[in-house]
Amino acid sequence: MSRCHVSTRKGLFTLERGGKGWAIARAAFVGDNVTLSMHDARSGDLYAALNHGHFGNKLHRSKDGGVTWTEIAAPTYPEKPAGYTPKMPVEGTPVDWSLKLIWALEPGGRNERGVIWCGTLPGGLFKSEDAGDSWTINRPLWDDPRREQWFGGGADQPGIHSICVDPRDARHVKIGVSCGGVWTTRDSGKTWTLTAKGMRAAFMPPERQHEENVQDPHMVAQCRANPDVLWVQHHNGIFKSDDGAATWREITDVSPSTFGFAVAVHPQDPDTAWFVPGTSDEKRCPTDGRVVVTRTKDGGKTFQAVTRGLPQQHAYDLVYRHALDVTADGRTLMFGSTTGSLWISEDGGDSWQPLSSNLPPVYAVRFEKPLD
Amino acid sequence: MPSVRFTRNIQRHVDCPTRDVDGATLGEVLRAYFAANERARGYVLDDEGKLRKHMAAFIDGRQIDDRETLSDAVSENAVVDIVQSLSGG
Numbered sequence: 464m465s466r467c468h469v470s471t472r473k474g475l476f477t478l479e480r481g482g483k484g485w486a487i488a489r490a491a492f493v494g495d496n497v498t499l500s501m502h503d504a505r506s507g508d509l510y511a512a513l514n515h516g517h518f519g520n521k522l523h524r525s526k527d528g529g530v531t532w533t534e535i536a537a538p539t540y541p542e543k544p545a546g547y548t549p550k551m552p553v554e555g556t557p558v559d560w561s562l563k564l565i566w567a568l569e570p571g572g573r574n575e576r577g578v579i580w581c582g583t584l585p586g587g588l589f590k591s592e593d594a595g596d597s598w599t600i601n602r603p604l605w606d607d608p609r610r611e612q613w614f615g616g617g618a619d620q621p622g623i624h625s626i627c628v629d630p631r632d633a634r635h636v637k638i639g640v641s642c643g644g645v646w647t648t649r650d651s652g653k654t655w656t657l658t659a660k661g662m663r664a665a666f667m668p669p670e671r672q673h674e675e676n677v678q679d680p681h682m683v684a685q686c687r688a689n690p691d692v693l694w695v696q697h698h699n700g701i702f703k704s705d706d707g708a709a710t711w712r713e714i715t716d717v718s719p720s721t722f723g724f725a726v727a728v729h730p731q732d733p734d735t736a737w738f739v740p741g742t743s744d745e746k747r748c749p750t751d752g753r754v755v756v757t758r759t760k761d762g763g764k765t766f767q768a769v770t771r772g773l774p775q776q777h778a779y780d781l782v783y784r785h786a787l788d789v790t791a792d793g794r795t796l797m798f799g800s801t802t803g804s805l806w807i808s809e810d811g812g813d814s815w816q817p818l819s820s821n822l823p824p825v826y827a828v829r830f831e832k833p834l835d
Numbered sequence: 836m837p838s839v840r841f842t843r844n845i846q847r848h849v850d851c852p853t854r855d856v857d858g859a860t861l862g863e864v865l866r867a868y869f870a871a872n873e874r875a876r877g878y879v880l881d882d883e884g885k886l887r888k889h890m891a892a893f894i895d896g897r898q899i900d901d902r903e904t905l906s907d908a909v910s911e912n913a914v915v916d917i918v919q920s921l922s923g924g
Contacts, residue, residue: 515848
């Protein structure tokens, strides 16, 4: 059974593909703000992150595919040392050592049963080795003085939204930080390297635009078949790496825009990637009210703006960074928008069909994927 | 002994029955309450032990002054109310 979990402002909706196509099979946490979900193919467990406006961020786990849920531990920040004074460089205020948002959830390697990585606001990377029953902050990254230079991008505090575990070697992990570039560990988080060389931050003064630690990669996507190829939807453009994030190359001249949040890469074909663009930083809605998916099949040399099945007048859907996903075979894609629309493609993005226009604002779309 | 009451809204997520607990400050009262209801702590306090941004606390109907260290005095027969504020959320 093909299954996809859609996290929204008012609940978690699970879609299944039956004989008549995709449909919502069940809803969980109706009325609550579900920001992200994660399916663990190693155990079959399902995880949901909730952000209660008053009561904080919580994690829930289901062992029966989302029928019943149990609250589990949420990541907790360590105690701030007495007299700690560093302030974020842009905001001029200190970072709270307190969980603001669960912004990334990713299973560890296929042989690391129970290992889950979690990225958070403000700027925390947590790891669980017991399937989410407990969490430990990654101190080497948290204690790195360069972490204190991170700043918020769209949020008041910096955060980790992307986690890419290398399927060849689970000790090799990459994370995306807004704003703080891309970081890489090759030893399960004992040491970290800042790996954003080649990125450009148009929002910084000219002399600082190429600094690696100020970059705002909105989303980092890694090709499973060729993990050295990574695609980034950045705040001010599209970037690609062919050498495992050692260097990045900016891709320009993509119509209608290179601005957006979401990116997905074909699991088998590193040259194929999909984006759902907005107009620009200051105009976060589709260009001319037309929803398009931009797709490249040649590694970024050319792009097609796919419109078939998507609204082409007065549509103001914005697609958040986690709200586009592709199945393991690269044929089926789904994305959801801030205005509660949800679209499916079962031909690799050639054409799209609406699944709903009435959902709450969509934060994340995640297919269940088999263990490869 | 002070009594602690919780908003109805929190009960949907975690049971927080009204209880009488020892303590001379709000921090002491809440620590005593959460000692027997650990899960509720994270719904009321953040990781730094401060009252969550969109929560409010009253002692005998008076809103507290110290949201960070919870040092407001609580008299022996006081009633402490923990509610959600109407901001945000």
